[in-house]
Amino acid sequence: MIIKESDNELAIVLCGHGSRNSNYLLGIKRLEEILSKKLKLNIYLCFIEINKPSIEECINKITKYYNKVLVFPLLLFEGRHLSKDVNERINSLMENVKKNVIIIDKLSLVNDIFPIIFNIINQRYSEKFDVLVTSCSFSKNNKVKRELELYTNKLSFSLKIQTKFFHFVGEEKNVFKELIRLKNHSLKILLHPVFFFDGYLYKKNIKSFSKLFTTINLNPLSHYDEISEAIFRKLIIRI
Numbered sequence: 053m054i055i056k057e058s059d060n061e062l063a064i065v066l067c068g069h070g071s072r073n074s075n076y077l078l079g080i081k082r083l084e085e086i087l088s089k090k091l092k093l094n095i096y097l098c099f100i101e102i103n104k105p106s107i108e109e110c111i112n113k114i115t116k117y118y119n120k121v122l123v124f125p126l127l128l129f130e131g132r133h134l135s136k137d138v139n140e141r142i143n144s145l146m147e148n149v150k151k152n153v154i155i156i157d158k159l160s161l162v163n164d165i166f167p168i169i170f171n172i173i174n175q176r177y178s179e180k181f182d183v184l185v186t187s188c189s190f191s192k193n194n195k196v197k198r199e200l201e202l203y204t205n206k207l208s209f210s211l212k213i214q215t216k217f218f219h220f221v222g223e224e225k226n227v228f229k230e231l232i233r234l235k236n237h238s239l240k241i242l243l244h245p246v247f248f249f250d251g252y253l254y255k256k257n258i259k260s261f262s263k264l265f266t267t268i269n270l271n272p273l274s275h276y277d278e279i280s281e282a283i284f285r286k287l288i289i290r291i
Contacts, residue, residue, distance in 0.1 A: 063118040064095045064287060065110055067138055068126045070102035071251040077103065079249035079274045080126065086280045091287060100137045107141050115151040122290055124283065125158045126248050128165070128273075129188065129196045156286055159279075161203045161246070164286075168278045169270070170210050173242070177268065181242040183234075184213045185227060185267075187257050188246045190220040200246065213242070221245070221253045224260045231265065243267040248274050 064087070068080050080097060088095045098110035105113070114121060125138045139155060146153055159165055186204045188196065200218045208216035215234070217227045231239070245257040250272045261267050273279045 061119045062093060062291065063114050063121050064091065064093055065098055065114070065121060065123045066095060066126055067098050067100065067107060067123055068103075068249070070099035071249070072102060073251040073255070075255075076249045076251040079272065083126075083274050083280055083283075087284060087287070090280075090284050091291070093291070107138070108145060111142060111145050111149065111153065115149045115153065118151070120152040120154070122154050122156055122287060124156045124287060127158050128161055128246060128248060129191065129193075129199050131191045131193045131196045154290065156290055159282055159286065161199055162206060164282050165273065165279070166203060166206055166210075168276065168282060169244070169273075170207060172276060172278065173211060173270075177242075179240055179268075181211065181213050181268070182215060182236075182239045183231065183241045184208045184211065184216040184244065185241060185261070186216075186218045186244045186246055187221050187224075189253050190222055203246070207244075211242075221257045224257065228264060239265070241265055241267040242270070244270040245272075247272050250275070 066080065066084060066087070068076075071077070084095050084097055096110055096114055098105050098107045100107065111121065111123075123138070123142060127138070142153060142155060184204065184207060186200060186207075188200050191197070197218075197220075204216050204218040208214070217230060219227050231241070241261075243258065243261055245254045247254040254272055258267075258269050
């Protein structure tokens with residue numbers, strides 16, 4: 053990680069999960085560039101796993117050069133990654149680092165992301181969908197499934213889609229069975245894998261459905277300018 057020259061005493065860190073998929077890295081770097089231009093500040097990346105730098109490597113290095121650091125978690129659910137891998141690891145670091153490191157609240161799936169995705173669907177798709185299918189990565193935390201269920205119900209109700217399913221990626225067969233039972237091959241299915249970036253699990257979910265059904269697929273969230281604008285607004289009020 054290269055520290056960029058700057059007169060600012062403030063830096064921003066975007067904390068992602070990490071992925072071996074090259075499209076994931078392209079997506080997170082694109083987001084970094086967009087926010088850097090909008091905020092006119094130096095922005096750095098760190099990752100929970102797989103990619104470098106790690107949370108510890110990033111925070112330990114940049115706190116040598118900046119007095120204040122804002123960390124924004126690029127996570128969508130209140131699961132283990134947020135509580136253990138971001139909050140606890142950074143708070144543990146702060147016991148030895150005497151700098152002001154602030155973890156910014158992530159985007160709320162229901163309060164922040166729902167209205168954006170609802171508007172995008174209304175503006176870009178003229179057809180009426182028969183089925184909404186959402187998914188996210190597997191979690192043992194029941195709160196993650198409840199969040200996905202709440203988001204799915206709210207989105208389907210607002211879009212007037214009566215039939216909806218939500219599932220963890222890897223558990224598609226349960227949804228396939230229900231869709232096949234409907235016995236309607238002309239169903240208009242809106243597939244919405246709820247991921248920030250175009251990584252392995254996003255592609256896996258799309259591919260598994262495309263083998264059996266014709267679907268309209270929503271992009272990963274970072275592909276929409278409205279999402280980067282929402283992150284910008286979260287950050288700007290803390291600067």
